[in-house]
Amino acid sequence: xxxxLFGAYLLIEFLEHKASxxxxxxxxxxxxxxxxxxxxxxxxxxxxxxxxxxxxxxGKVITLGTLIAxxxxxxxxxxxxxxxxxxxxxxxxxxxxxxxxxxxIAGFLVDFVLKARHVQENEPELQDHNVLCHHCGxxxxxxxxxxxxxxxxxxxxxxVSFVLNGLITWxxxxxxxxxxxxxxxxxxxxxxxxxxxxxxxxxxxxxxxFLAGSLSFGSxxxxxxxxxxxxxxxxxxxxxxxxxxxxxxxxxxxxxxISGLMxxxxx
Numbered sequence: 001x002x003x004x005l006f007g008a009y010l011l012i013e014f015l016e017h018k019a020s021x022x023x024x025x026x027x028x029x030x031x032x033x034x035x036x037x038x039x040x041x042x043x044x045x046x047x048x049x050x051x052x053x054x055x056x057x058x059g060k061v062i063t064l065g066t067l068i069a070x071x072x073x074x075x076x077x078x079x080x081x082x083x084x085x086x087x088x089x090x091x092x093x094x095x096x097x098x099x100x101x102x103x104x105i106a107g108f109l110v111d112f113v114l115k116a117r118h119v120q121e122n123e124p125e126l127q128d129h130n131v132l133c134h135h136c137g138x139x140x141x142x143x144x145x146x147x148x149x150x151x152x153x154x155x156x157x158x159x160v161s162f163v164l165n166g167l168i169t170w171x172x173x174x175x176x177x178x179x180x181x182x183x184x185x186x187x188x189x190x191x192x193x194x195x196x197x198x199x200x201x202x203x204x205x206x207x208x209x210f211l212a213g214s215l216s217f218g219s220x221x222x223x224x225x226x227x228x229x230x231x232x233x234x235x236x237x238x239x240x241x242x243x244x245x246x247x248x249x250x251x252x253x254x255x256x257x258i259s260g261l262m263x264x265x266x267x
Contacts, residue, residue: 034062038103039107057239058235068110077203095220099221156200188222188261192260196227198231203224206223222264
């Protein structure tokens with residue numbers, strides 16, 4: 001697993017250093033095509049894009065539909081975790097396609113409804129991406145950052161696997177399935193709730209539960225659609241309209257839950 005995980009993070013760090021500003025500029029200058037650009041670029045695994053989208057929305061540079069599209073298509077640590085295990089290429093491709101489609105539909109619907117209702121955005125305060133994303137360690141070289149991310153995520157994967165195996169041994173697979181409502185139509189709602197945690201732990205846990213067979217594909221899609229990484233936390237800091245922030249959070253949860261439920265039932 002380690003060589004694949006390191007390779008994935010080495011690629012991510014390369015993109016972070018070489019293409020991050022270009023991706024953010026592309027989003028800020030996308031205009032009427034913002035939703036399409038956001039949905040596609042949001043799938044690129046790097047820490048700064050959802051943060052940039054939150055800042056751009058707070059500065060009234062992009063629409064709410066574009067912000068939602070970016071948040072939905074962002075997968076945080078899910079992509080490198082899936083890449084670290086050989087044989088998951090097909091699942092990863094299905095996941096990315098599903099998230100892009102959901103992001104496009106949701107983004108266009110949100111902007112259409114807001115435009116039809118003539119909703120005006122309040123004037124918020126724009127924050128600096130470099131200040132808000134200092135946690136990612138992007139100021140260091142790509143090798144050092146890649147090693148740091150690889151070690152931290154690998155240790156967390158081991159921890160999650162250890163806890164899951166311990167729970168299976170201690171309380172049994174059937175009990176875990178009941179807690180996670182396995183095969184239930186309510187499971188996507190639980191997964192979507194887990195995805196809202198603004199931390200890489202949420203996406204790692206969701207992927208590990210999916211690979212262990214405890215979550216359906218629809219449920220992991222639901223959780224990863226709501227999992228916007230640190231971007232959601234930055235939105236609450238950059239945009240001082242807390243009522244609107246809560247509405248965005250509820251909207252994201254609703255879209256992720258319903259989308260996951262549809263996949264859970266029909267695909």
